[in-house]
Amino acid sequence: MQLLENKEPRNDTNITEFILLGFGSHQVLQILLFLLFLLIYIATLTGNILIVLLVATDKHLHTPMYFFLGNLSFLETCSSTNILPRMLSSFLTGKKTISVSECFLQHYFFGFFGAAECCLLSAMSYDRYLAICKPLHYVNMMNDKLCLQLIAGSWFNGFLANTLSLTFVLKLVFCGPHKIDHFFCDTFPIIELSCSDTHIFKLYMYILCSIFTFPPFILTLTSYIFIIEAIMKIPSTEGKQKAFSTCSSHLFVVTLFYGTLMSVYVVPNTNRMKGLQKFFSVFYTILTPMLNPIIYSLRNKEVKNALSRFLSCLLVPPQKPNHI
Secondary structure, eight states, rough: OOHHHHHSOOOSSSSSSEEOOOTOHHHHHHHHHHHHHHHHHHHHHHHHHHHHHHHHGGGGSHHHHHHHHHHHHHHHHHHHHHHHHHHHHHHOOOOOOOOOOHHHHHHHHHHHHHHHHHHHHHHHHHHHHHHHHHHHHHHHHSOOHHHHHHHHHHHHHHHHHHHHHHHTTOOOOOOOOOEESSSSHHHHHHHTTTTSSSHHHHHHHHHHHHHHHHHHHHHHHHHHHHHHHHHHHHHSSHHHHHHHHHHHHHHHHHHHHHHHHHHHSOOOOOGGGGHHHHHHHHHIIIHHHHHHHHHHHSOOOHHHHHHHHHHHHHHHHOOOOOOO
16 A cells, blocks of 8 residues: 555655745845835836837837837836736735646746746847848848747747756645745746755756756857957947947847846855855846946937937827818
8 A cells, every 4th residue: 555655656745835035034124125125126116118119119119129128128128027017016015825737837937937938038139130230131030020029939939948947846845944035936946945855857948948048148148259359350449339338238138138147157056156156146136127228328329319209199199280
């Protein structure tokens, strides 16, 4: 009888909720963090939704570059909404518990949006590569069909990567402890709580993350190597500045995203380094989505002009002609 019981799959859990330790429990600190992250969330939603509206409504932004930018802003809005509202609620109420199903759902969408963003950033870098290195063929190569395929491929990459990831996570058994030393349900903090043998599982996850994030990173890096090489061959200083201005914003976003993302996994996973890991995690999960629209709007004349036209239409709506 006992042998039969041991052969049954252990795909359930003995606990029903986790505790997200977050940033501590000091009451004054919780209030300050609530106000800080509330402002960040409002700025993130405002900036990214505004970018989406500008790209959708302004005909001057109906180009592949801004089509990708609009999709990136939409993705950043979803990514922030996956983490920040629940964090703000915990700051306000003091409730740090999260059900196992909610935690797995947050984990799934976190990975989904992260993998999709890696591919989307590589698609944007490929767009800039074609625009600068192959300008005569750009219109024919970067057509509507290819843009849609790149966007669909980015979202499908996120879906596939995290569907596989979730199937592994659901096989883990949790029987205590149930405290996650993080502010959201990240993959490896969840794995550390499992009673199962996680050595093979961790190896699977590292391989899975490498497969779905390393190729987009290599494509992005390769594109910018060719872009920088092409820019350096331009004889005039003015031409170099003009070419670099078309991709500098995206290059800064890519550096910020990948730099902080890699830092989280490079920092040793020890108790002394937990605070540093959380710091880097705040950057690529919370601050980057807020900074992206600021970076693109401040360093891009077309976006600023579109914003000016959008605000003028809101403040001074076009008047109907008088019929005499």
